[in-house]
Structure formats: structure tokens, C-alpha cells
Amino acid sequence: MINYIFRRLIQTLVVIVALSFFCFYLMTLMPGDPVDLMVQSNPRITAEDIVRLRALYGLDQPAHVRYGRWVKDLLQGDFGYSRTYRIPVTELMGPKLINTFVLSVAALMLSLAIAVPLGILTALKPNSRFDTVVNFFAFAGISAPTFWLGMVLILVFAVGFKILPASGTFTIGEEFGFWGGLWDRAKYLALPAATLAHIEIGVFLRFTRSAMMEALRQDFIRTARAKGLARWQVVIDHAFRNALLPLITILALSLGGVFSGATITETVFAYQGVGKLVYDSIIANDFNVAMVSFLISVSMILFFNLVADILYGFADPRISYR
């Protein structure tokens, strides 16, 4: 087991390093480097200046040399400066990570609270009218494009009813005190969390339903019924406990998104999270920020994939690790 975890950790690290080089290389292929931008903003720049600036930033070196230099700086704790915001990357990342965490956890809680009970109920009465309706909505939830659903929610709740703010993270320039501030955050959180939750609801629901149906078919359920246990006890204690297994895995998989951010949702709602940062920095050619946020995003997902695999082993002793 330890051996397995160790090997997987090494594998994950290798993938992360390979990906970071891949990403670094791709970014050199993007239109415009920092000196190009300077040339655009300063028409009086001379050809000698350009050569000097390129040498200063190391842009005259081949990509792998620059990558080596970047990794060295990173390992020494120097994440570099953001070109757009002109502050250190670490300073920029902190609040964004917290924002993303709050948003994703809220969405995850919301989807679990809705999907698991519905999944159990539909599994108890498969092919009933209730089951069909719930299934249809789960299906539609999975099929609806996130960004579009976000826009429709804005249209309905922000433009139509005017009860929730359309975009942003919190009201800027106002003091509410602790509880007021919390309420303010919650209002800004509601729409993005609902948007982010819609796919997870569909996925969790279908998972819970199929896992419950599988569990309810087992012999021990018949035994539990035969010995006269209450219906809810059979369902909750015997069936649901066994259905939890696949749920744990899928939950751990979605935990990866907790820090990696939801680019599309955050962009639609202009929510200041990591996902939006990845997108914004790539578009704005903000090299250091793009690399760091991309790395965080990717490593989180890979790391939680690993956690999911390990958790699965703990939850189901029948699974062996080679």
C-alpha cells in the first residue's frame, strides 16, 4: 500500500513536471512576449533597446534554458511578478485561492444536499413517474452548457427579478461588519454556486441512483427485510452504506476542482477565483501568473485523483494495490 502510494506520487510528480514544461513551451508560442508589448506601448524604442531588453529578460535564450531558470526561481520561492497587476504572484494568488475554495465548497455542498436524497428516492422506485422526471432534469443538467446556464440565471435573478447581483465577488467599497459581510458574500455566491452545482447534481444523482439500485439487489437486503427491519433502516443502514463506496470516489474526484477553480463559471460571473485567473492571465499574456495558476490548477486535480484512488482502497478492502 505504502509502496503503491509512493509510486503513484512519483508518477504524478513526473506528469506535473512534464506538463509544466509543455505549458511553458506552448506559452512561448503565444502571440506577443513582454518586449513586444513594450514596443507597442513605446513607439520611440530603438532596435538596440529591443535586443538589450530581450537579453535582460532572457528571451533570447531557447525555451528549455528559460524553463530551467524559471524552475530554479520557483524552487527558491520566487514566483515572479504579475505583469498586469504589478504585484508579486504570491500576493495575487492568496485571495483568489480562498475565493475559489469558498465557491467550490458551497457548490459541492449544494449538489450533495440535492443529489443524494433524490438519488436514493429514485432508486427506491425505479421507472416511476417521479424517477422519470428527476432523471430528465439530471440529464438536462448534465447537457446544459455551464456558461449558458450562468447567463440564464443572471437574466432571471439579476436582470429580471433584481434580487441577486449579476457578477462580482463582494460589494466593493462598503463596510457591513462581520455578519453583514457574510450575507453580502452569500448573495454574490448564490448564482455561481448554483451554476457550478448543476453538473455535479446530475452526475451525483445518476451515481447515487445506480449505486443504490445495485445495493438494493443484494442478498443481504433481502435478509434485512426478512428479519423485519424498518424500511428506512434497510435503506439507510444497509443499502446506502454500501452505495457510499462509489460516491466517495466520485466525491474525491470532484474535490480536485475545489482549488483548481471553475474557469467558465468564474468568467461568466466575474468571480475573482483561480479559474478566472488562469484564463485572464493567459489572455493578457501575464506569463508568471499563468504558469503558477495553471500549475496549481493541474496539480490539485492530479493530486485529488490520487486521493480518490487511495480512498477507494480504504473504503473497499476487496481492492488490492499492485
Added chain:
Amino acid sequence: MALQTRESATAEGPSIAAPNAPQFLPLWRLAWSNFLEHRMAVAGFGVILLMVTIALSAPTITRLSGIDPDEQNPLNRYLTPWSTVSLSSRQMESLMDQFIEQKPEVAKALQRELVGQGGIPVSAGGSVDTSADATGVERPEDALYGLLRLEKPAQKEILKKLSSPGKKDLKELLQGTTTLHVLGTDELGRDVFIRLVWGTRVSIGVGILVAVAAALLGLLVGAAAGYYGGWIDILLMRVTDSLLSLPQLPILIVVSAVSLSKLEELFPPLRLFVTPANESIVKLVFVVVLFSWMQVARLVRASVLSLKEREFILAAKTLGAADVHIIFRHLFPNVLAPLLVSVTLGVGSSIQAEAALSFLGLGIQQPTPSWGNMLFNALEIMQEAPVLIVVPGLLILATTISFNSLGDGLQEAIDPRALRR
């Protein structure tokens, strides 16, 4: 294993399928009746057929409606649905100028008839030269231009009375002076309806192209890995698994932000099939295919692993068939059915990926319309023109639901486990 049972049924015909079946039906009939029972799948199939028809007939629709999808009209931005726009009087007059220049004889005949009928304000407006009347020289323009200034119902009234051969031309010209925007106009004053029609062509085309390309790639990789085994299998499956575990969107964003012109400096042959006009489409298809073949590869590998141990493969080998022959003629036909399902499901997710990337501004670039990039600009102005958001989104939703339920239906139709239910 469900896969194995299905494979045996397709490989050896009804003799295996028969004991399970109530009647002696061929497998495809069983699958078909099973498919028909899946009502959502049938409905989805209908929607898809409709969409494909629209996509294929986009040029015809453009010709019939006479609206150019790229024509910009800054004066008529964000029109509400079902609004009519008429050309300015100057534009109308230049249209008439063209008509008279191209067909002077027809125009003269029409004019004579119009003057004979009366009721046309020949001398209305300042441009009419009164001296022409005095000298008795016929000027067909006067009556025809006068017709332009009339209200619509009056124009129709007069048109009805005409009998000369130019009537049809004139009618077409008059119809061309007003445009009905069924779904309003967008931020550049372009007609939303006709752009949606062309967007259907682009979105569905890209979706199907990506799904088919990904399936072919996955088929090759999966078959090679499953059939040859050994280090080829290990290598290919490592790549597949690591690609599968990657978070797609951040990587898609990075890859789509790459400028192809910088790549062309490195690989000049790229210039052969990439032009500025199709650059964004080529890039999008490439990027999405890159991340969507892995599921197919695993599926194919799994079925090939079980298939290659079976007798008909052994028979082919004994008869001296080459590996390529065995893979293409004996293995591929047996994985076609599950492949069909994953292509169908793949179209839905490809359309979504296209829409998501285009929505972020990294997919298909304007002026080529796609459902996703129509939504890209709509976010900013959703208060003024909610239609711009609702309609393309509904189309994406309807199409993905249709493809997903069609895939589900096909899966159940060809899966023997579903047959037993």
C-alpha cells in the same frame, strides 16, 4: 461481460442470439425495436435529423430569405425579434438605378404601364426634372422612383394591377427594400436568425468532425494496444491514462491560445492547409480531438483483448492473414457497435467543448458564426438583447440532449443486458 456476449452475437449471427430471444429475430431487428422503445432517443434522433437538415440547407435558406449572414448594419443593432428594417431612400434609389441600367427595356415598359394607370406621384421629391415632362421625353425613372416612395400596401395594390413581363423583377426589387429580422439583430446589426442557421452548420459540423476523428484515432490506438500487447500496449495505455487524468479546460485554454503563425515558422508544411480564414476552426478541431479520443481507445482495447482470443481470429491467423488484415477486416467490424455509441455521445460533448472555448473567445473566431461565439458577445449586452443569449443556448442544449439520449438509446439497443430487461 456484456461486451463479449454482444461480440459473439454479431460475430456468429442469430444462432447465439436466438436462445435468449423470444422469437427468431435477427439482431438488428431486436436492436431496432429496442431502440424504438426508448422514446427519448427517438425524439433525439428526430431533433438531430432536423438540425442536420438545417445545417445542410444553410445556403438554400440564405438564398430564399435573401439575407447575408455577414452583412453588418450599424444603424440597426439589437433589434427586437420580428422587426422590419427598410433601406434608406438613397439605398432604394441606387437599387433602382441598377435595375434600370441592367434592364432598360423592361424598366421602360413598366414605367409606361405605371403612368398609364396613374396614381403615382411622378413629380414628388425634388430630384424630378420638370422640364423632362415639358419636352415630352419619357423618363421611366420618374414613375419607378415614385413607386418607391409609396407606403407598402399602396405598392402592393399597384403591383397587383400590373401585367407587363417585368412585374416579377419589380416585385423582387420592392421586397428587397425591406428585411424582416425574425430573431432580431446582433451587436453589428447582423440578422440573428440566418447567423444561427450558419452557426448550426459550423457547430454541428465541428461536433461531428471532432467525434469521428477522435473515434478513428481511438480505434487505431486501442486496436494497436489491444492486438499487439507488450510494450506497445504499455506505452499507449500510459499515454492514454495520463491524458485522461488531465484537467481538460486549463490545457485547452493554453493550447488554443497558441498562435499558429508562430508554429508555422517551426513547421512550414502547416501552411498548406491552414489559411487565416479556417485557422480558428483547424485549431479548435485539433485541440478538442487531442483530448477526446482516450475513452474510445480504452473501449476498443478492452473489446480487442477479448476478441483476439476467439476462434475466428485464430482461424484467420491459421489461414495466414496479415495482422493488418485481421485488425481491419475481423476486429473492426466487431467493435463498430460500441464505437457508434461513443461517437454519438462524443458529438454532444464536442459541441459543448466548441461552445465553451468559443465562448471564452478561444474557439471559432468571428465573422464565422457558431453557437458558442454568438454567446461570447451576448454576455455584455444581455439586458438589451436577452434573445441573443437564450436562443443559441437553447440550440446547444437541445442538440446535446438529443445526441446524449440518442447515444443512451443506442447503447441500450445494442447491449444484450438491456435486451433481457
